[in-house]
């Protein structure tokens with residue numbers, strides 16, 4: 277985890293936040309004040325049964341845009357995880373008997389709380405993740421709110437079936453019942469969005485939740501739990517335990533947790549899957565990706581260029597579905613590459629809270645050096661740089677975790693840049709001539725989370741969508757998400773589908789009931 281660089285002055289970094297708050301379209305000053313005040317009260321604690329609980333250990337919370345230390349967060353040990361699971365189990369005992377209508381009402385109350393505190397949550401998210409505030413305001417918060425409303429409508433609709441058996445005297449039916457305590461483990465790139473995934477559907481179907489946010493960005497989910505408690509949302513339904521890997525491991529191993537829903541890296545997902553298997557508990561894994569974004573010669577070029585840029589530079593490329601391998605048909609290659617350069621020339625790289633910023637820093641120093649290593653290795657190996665947007669940062673931001681947005685040409689599909697998930701603003705571009713060939717090359721990866729196609733040829737769109745090996749295929753759009761559209765991975769990108777109707781299977785269990793009508 278990151279620590280503040282020598283020479284970074286936290287007082288100056290705070291002053292900078294207030295000067296940015298004075299800009300038109302900047303963060304609400306009251307929101308900045310409230311967040312800094314919360315951090316100044318001491319380490320931000322877990323929220324268990326509606327109460328704040330402190331742990332003895334802590335970790336630092338840095339502003340990724342300046343590298344300045346802003347405060348600290350509780351690093352919960354197994355004893356705090358126990359307390360959270362007990363609270364969730366106790367809440368489950370009564371919550372599972374509530375009607376669908378009253379569960380739906382809880383979710384709508386949560387949606388209202390988020391809506392009323394949108395700016396506060398968005399500012400906390402931008403400050404903690406380094407993602408541009410406008411992006412979080414425009415993309416994340418509306419999706420989070422929509423999520424709670426959507427799953428409020430699912431509460432009570434977890435229906436069973438009746439089945440005719442070979443013995444006509446038996447009346448057989450199935451019920452779908454809640455699992456119990458669901459453990460949600462989430463990454464740092466979209467904490468509020470992933471929190472919504474791990475709160476809304478489980479609660480809709482009568483479960484209760486213990487959520488473990490990532491150590492790099494746990495502020496917004498802790499704030500969310502406090503806002504719910506302050507608004508009188510029933511205690512114990514959502515409990516948030518911040519911490520590092522060990523906190524997540526304690527949740528996975530806990531016998532009181534019936535299911536683990538995990539989003540993160542492949543390596544950690546493998547570990548979590550193994551531990552969940554040992555404990556015989558259900559697990560769903562949404563892992564990494566190395567998505568292909570394929571632009572055919574018959575593509576709508578303006579939309580395709582915008583989709584290719586957004587596909588890799590949205591959230592600085594720290595997105596599991598990032599379109600990090602761009603395939604360009606040879607006929608339109610030069611045009612698209614020129615247009616990508618024009619788009620990058622318009623990037624404004626700056627502080628996440630600055631309303632002019634379109635590209636922010638990475639989340640921490642570890643990510644920054646990981647991504648920088650990929651860039652350095654690619655340069656050393658002589659890969660051609662097609663475009664880069666050199667950093668020209670104000671002195672205030674020199675301790676921030678910024679990386680140059682860059683596009684490389686790639687001929688050799690064996691290079692790390694082409695095969696490994698980088699999680700940064702680094703795009704690899706290759707040419708193609710033939711549809712069959714590009715599909716084969718797009719599928720030549722261990723990942724299978726998402727892919728994109730750009731074409732105006734309807735038959736090709738359906739044909740290629742069917743052939744691509746991924747849980748999601750976008751046609752003439754990219755990185756779109758909706759609570760009603762299930763997501764999940766093929767191959768190493770994961771196990772299970774969530775959102776939409778897929779969440780019913782994920783967060784309920786079936787029961788077979790036999791009634792002998794002959795007695």
Ligand code: ADP
Nearest residue numbers: 462463489490491520521524525539540541544
């Ligand atoms: P990243 O998303 O940073 O690439 P991870 O997959 O390690 O990395 O992190 C995703 C989430 O998993 C985080 O909340 C992290 O703390 C948690 N985590 C890390 N190690 C473990 C583990 N052994 N068991 C359970 N959760 C873990």
